[in-house]
Amino acid sequence: MPLDFAPSTPDLEAAEFDKLRPRLTRIAYRMLGSWAEAEDVVQDAWIRWQRADRSTVREPAAFLTRTVSRLSLDVLKAARTVRETYIGPWLPEPILDETLDDDDGDGITGTLMLALERLSPLERAAFLLHDVFGMGFDEVAQSIDREPAACRQLAARARDHIRASRPRFPVSEQQGREIAQAFFAASRSGDASMLTSLLAADVVTYSDGGGKVKAAINILNGADRLVRFMVGLSRKGRMDSTLLREGLIDGLPGFVSREPHGVLQTTAFEIEDGRITAVYIMRNPDKLKQVSRFLPN
Template sequence: MTAEPETTGAAAAFEPLRPKLTRVAYRMLGSVADAEDVVQEAFIRWMKADHPAVRQPEAFLRRTVTRLCLDQLKSARRQRETYVGPWLPEPLVEEDQVDDVGLPLMLALERLSPLERAAFLLHDVFGLQFEDIAAEIDRDPAACRQLAARAREHIRQARPRFKVEKQRGLEIAEAFFNASRSGDMKALGAMLSADVAAHADGGGKRPAATEPVVGFDAVMRQYAVVAAWLKDNRSKLIRLAFINGLPGFVTLEADGELQTTALDIEDGRITAIYVMRNPDKLRHLH
């Protein structure tokens, strides 16, 4: 039995929009799996829609995805109140830098209300006009403008002041891997800024610091312990890459699990280290 022409046409119209919709959902939720689930739910609703009455399919679908994300963010906020240790977004591993929403900015977005986050992302990142955003989140354009302005004020410090050159960033990432795994503390110390901070997300599933480690001396002590442990528990470099827009790498650890490390770099020094160890957030990389 063949599919109805209208159903076939609706599915064909959706598929080119799926990557863009997934990008919106991921920036909203910080989870690859949740973003894919939201987009799939939007697809189901799209297939049931009155297609001749939908004049702008992309706007209809983006509105559906945004509202589903807003609903999900309400429960996600409650879940993160009981999360074990620092929460980091699921890592996106890419060959090239993606500038729109890097990892520090995604963490800053976590401090916003769901509506502030939606208004900021839709306007500042995806380029929608406030009149269009108003339809997406059921607020008037003036309110959307205020939401985006408040969000911008809150996250001003998280926007990158300048971007490290691609090859230089990957060179620093490789040098960091070599120094941290070999225990070359002199080389490691030369790469770190005075106010460096290390964040590790184990989610209670794998060993990780339950609070960010802040300051040069504290981070050096932590990595001295890590290096000693790694002598008998080898870590294998899988690839250098950009993790949520930051230079970093993917490793296979001694317990057989993957791990990602992302480095925020300013003036040639590492200012923040983000390590993802939670296996639930790394499944999509296998």
């Protein structure tokens, strides 16, 4: 069908795309868990946008969302094979809140990003596009090449899988900041008593070094194990670190620090009813390039 607006010029095409870029990048990031891969997908979408026959593009936003969704699905299917051989726990690339630089926040936290990893690529796409980004099932169907009824089923299965990942008693941003500060102080000083008081008994700790830097190779289950691990590192002088900044990391309270040997690290916390229930430690330098852009020189 013909366009409802005047023929595009290169400048107009670029302006239209740039206006949509933040949302497109966030869709790709939520699909992939990698900001670098998301930027690559959006750049590929830009190339396809330039080559598109404008006489067939009625809604640029819909066209670009479909393009990004399909490209992300292709990348995600390939990435899942790579992640099966990943060294140690795999975590999504941490993103500081100011990275998502538009006003349409999506409410996805690092914990939910991990829950999304347990979904099939199509379940993940249907849930994100409909439940998070507000697309109708007819639009979702066009984006992932499935019937609307099938998309409804995919989204429903995804909701069932991730429902348990949402905290029932989340804390305020201020309380989260205070708990994160207390964890930093107690872990660096090796204060076992203080650490224990901050943790839920069944706390789970993930540490992602990706085989690039030292990190716990296995998930740590339980408060006792985490406390012993942190106290042990402190006694060996491996917790002599510098706090670079505090704030939200993928919607979770946390901090960025510089660890011994110059290793950059993010630490984020899932907190429920005043206790830390999950700790997400990112040390893989390949996944911290985006974070480093927002640090002081």
